[in-house]
Amino acid sequence: MIIRNLEVANFRKFRDPLRIEGFTEGLNIVVEPNESGKSTLLEALRAAFFVRYSAKTELVRSYVPIGDDVAPRVSVGFHIGEEAWTLEKQFMKSASVRLSGSSGRKESDAAEEALQELLGFERGNNRGTDPETRGPLGLLWVEQATALAVENPNRIVRDTVRGVLEAEVGAVTGGRRFDAIRSNVETAYSALRTPSTGKSKGNLAAAETRLAEAIVARQNAEAVVRDYESTLADLENAKSRLKLLERDLLDPEAVEQRRKLEDDLKTAETAALRHSAAEAQLGRADAFVTTASAAVQRLDAAEDRLSSAERVLETAKGSLEDARSNLETVIKEEKALRQALDDARQETEKHELALVGARDRARVFATAAGARRAIDARRALDELEAREKELKEASADRIDASELRKVSEYELAAIQARARFEAGAVKVEVELKEGTTLRIDGEAADVASVEVLKATRFELGTAGSVTVRPPDGSSLSIEADLAAADGERDAALRRLGIRSHSEGITRNERAAAAERELAALQKQIASACPGDASISLAAGADALKAFVASLGEGLVDAVAPMDDIVALEGAVTEAKLSEATASGRREDAREALSKAERVKATADANHGSAHREMEAAGENLRTVIAAGDREKLAADLQSAQRDRTAKFESAEKAKAGTDAFDPEAIRRRIENIDRAARRAGEERLELTASIAALEAAVAREGTSGPAGRMAEAREDEEASATSLERLRREADTLDMLRKALTQAADVASRTFLAPVTARAGRYIQQLLPGSDLSFNEELGLAGVSRAGIDEACGDLSRGTQEQLAILTRLAFADLLLEDGAPISLILDDPLVYSDDIRLETMTDILQEASKRMQVILLTCRSKAFRHVEANRIVLR
């Protein structure tokens, strides 16, 4: 097939009609700048050949230039073999198709059908998206975008190629037979396993499940048997325990032992009874003894009481008599002593009267003497008080210490002022010869030295004068300071009435001495007025002065009395002592009297009660003796004691009897035996019940035949395992078979595709020396093997992929060409990813191919293909 010319109008960016002519056989390179519409040219070709004129699809609408309402139009002129054809198609508005050839012209659907037949494609879906229907041209008109992909050829190509290959190679794959067998094997295999995953299914899965279930069933059955066996073991155990228990229960030795223990118990109980009876008798005997000895004691007591009552009465009588005589004596003594006391009292009164008179006289005299003493003291006081006044004055002269300190400071300031004055002053010392007069500033002076502070004129007689001028400056203020300081000092001294500070000190010392003396003098004055109690004179000078003033002139001279007051007082004291002695004696006697009276009353009472006791004791003894005399009582006691001894011995014996058999211990043993028997009985009941239960369980479980079922389950497991193994083996066999078939199919298809591979190989050897191509069953490029190493297509570089895509297309084109199909190879901007060397190789290959078929290469890279010898068509 040779495309000769192409005209487009109203087609996408080609609004104005564009006509390209001059396509030749062989290699045509259409060079055009980018975006000028070369891809649109290929699209227009596709539209012309593959898209129905009447279609109104999205694709067809996209042919209309944007914003226009026009009818896209394409017209192609081409040769097939020697025959020239023209195809004209208009879309959308007034859609039409016209195919004109030497044989005539066809229009509309007839034209479309004729076109399909001519070029070997089928009616597509009009959306331009179904490459399967496009035939060889669909494969060989390679758009920019698809050039990269190493796609499988479309169905029509595949069928055509297969037809060609079968003609060339023969039906090597076995065809339908192989497919059928393989499909049967696959079916058989997939009944057992999922082919993709190898997972078990169907019968195999069922067998696996069955085995798993059989294992579980077997384990369950074994568990049941184990349970059953243990139930049986429990049963046997229970039975043997029961047997032992029953033997124990019926043990004659135990029965005999119990009987003997009961006998022992009876014996023991009898002994205990006997013992308690003996103890009771002993107790009674003890009581008899006690009673008898009590009777004897009562007798003894009655006798003792009587005799002691007699003794007491005797004593009481004596005491009474003594008390009577004593009383009489005491009465007499009291009377005498009362008289003596009266006498002593009269004596005391007499002496007291004498003493009172003497004391009155003495007091009068003492008062007068006191007054005289007070007058003397008053006189002495006057002297002391005159001295005190002096001292007070002296001490009042005291200058305040702070004033004195100020004086001292003023003096110091004056001295310092003078010092400064002297330093600033000119000291003029004058030594005068006899008779020479000195006048200073006109005034006569006789000083030996003068301090000059201002210009001072010294006139020495008539000899002339000297004017001394001290330096100017401070002299005047210094002098003023000095004058001020002296003034201040003198003022202070004047205020204090002293001439100098040292005089102040002296005066103060004097005042201090006066103060000390004054203190001493005041103490002397105080001691000179001690007061006088005898004349009611208080202490102190004022009291003394007042007392003396009150005396007046009527002071008499009292004569001292001659009474011996001390002797008088001694006589009174002595009389009082005598009276006290007499009074004490008389009190004592009165005490003795009342005591003697009390003693006598007591003795009277004692005597009376002793007498009554005496009578009572006598009566008591009579009563006691009435119950039995002493002999009888003693005999009773003796016999009671003998009886008790006998009873005691028999009680001891009875006690020894009980010691041999302890009824409590025996009872406990019997209880133990009974308890054991009771327990054994209970246990027997329990065992019997559990045996019954176990037997029921054995009967229940045994009837289902646990061991039989276990044996069955085991064999079932074995059978399941065997059958699973058989199925697995079958699955493995089928798996191996299907793999062998697949492998063989691959090998066969490689053989089958050898012609394609060989044709491609020619090109590949140029491009990738030492490499082989392999195709899959869909005739797609499966991979490249380089130096024996297989590489899948996807792993190759983009450039290589693109190159391979072109080369495989070439190979198919060759094959189809040989089959006589109309072939045209159009490549839109190919080999973009190829380097220079590859590009050159590829252009060589294309050039080589263009000898057999028309090749149209659309490119914007005029430079890249500059080296290629070709028919160049430049679009403008």
Next chain:
Amino acid sequence: MGTLKIIHSADWQLGKPFGRFSHEVRNALSEARFDAIDELGKAAMTAGAAHVVVAGDVFDNVEPGDRIVMQALSRMERAPVTWWLMPGNHDYARAGGLWSRIRARAPTSVRIVDTAEPVEMEEGAWLLPAPLEHRKTTNDPTAAMVDMVTPPGALRIGLAHGSIAEFGASGESSNIIPPDRAKSAGLDYLALGDWHGFLTVGDRTAYSGTPEIDRFGRDEPGGCISVDLRSKEAPQLRRVETGRYCWISRRWNVANEEELEREIATLRTEARLSDVLLSLDLMGVASLSDRVSMLTLLENRLAHELRNLDLDTDEFIARPTSDDIARIEVQGALAGATAALQSKADANGPDAQIAAAALERLYVEALRFDAEVSK
């Protein structure tokens, strides 16, 4: 005491599951074991025996289900004889176990001898049983027979279960019985069980074998012994066949269909095939076509005629001929697959057997396809 006639049987193995067989075969075999009881009853009737002594292993396991027990008892009840059942190692006696259950349900004609004490069968005839109380007993269970006292002049019939010393084909060393026990215990006859075939040891000791064979290993059908006992005389023993199924083992070395046919024809003359369980080991080398046709013959014909066929072809080697291979395909993918599988099978690798099987399957599939096409 005149002649005492008894039937000596053993190893009934009732309730054996035969789990590896198909349901039909399993049921048939199980039923046959019960039928054997009827057969024993008939044998007793025929021989005029009033007693059937069973020397252990009445049941296949120590605790069979009630159905089995009841089936057995009802079969026994039908025959007008006294059955003397003794526990063996498979159904050993234990408290509360199987035998208690049986005793509770057994008719009077069924006597259980599960204690080692002499029991009077009828006047002048005493049975001296040696029941087993454990699956494995290292003791000689018959030792007690020596001390078992019976009335003077009475017949002493020992009943025991176990191997005779130095004889145990099973290799078990348990419950071993000395070969001279009949003599040492003064027995008129020692009826033994455990060995599933008929076997006499001296003139007073015998194994009756099982009445119905239950495994491969001996080709003759099961049976019992009819024993005539007369005081002071050696017992008269007569084997009576009672079994239905023959468990036959064969190894056939055959290379083609004709040879196989010949073997089958021979087998047909030996037994009724419907009562035969055949364990067949095929040996030899055959072409693929022969192998397939022979296996087809075995599986599609013989297996159906037989009660059961256990076929082992591990040693039956297929050697595909060029014809076989041509039959699959001479060229193309099938030929390629055939060659690949063939070489794998010949390589003797770990999957050689699977490869051989795969090749055979391929051959079968090819034949099947051709057969369908030619239809």
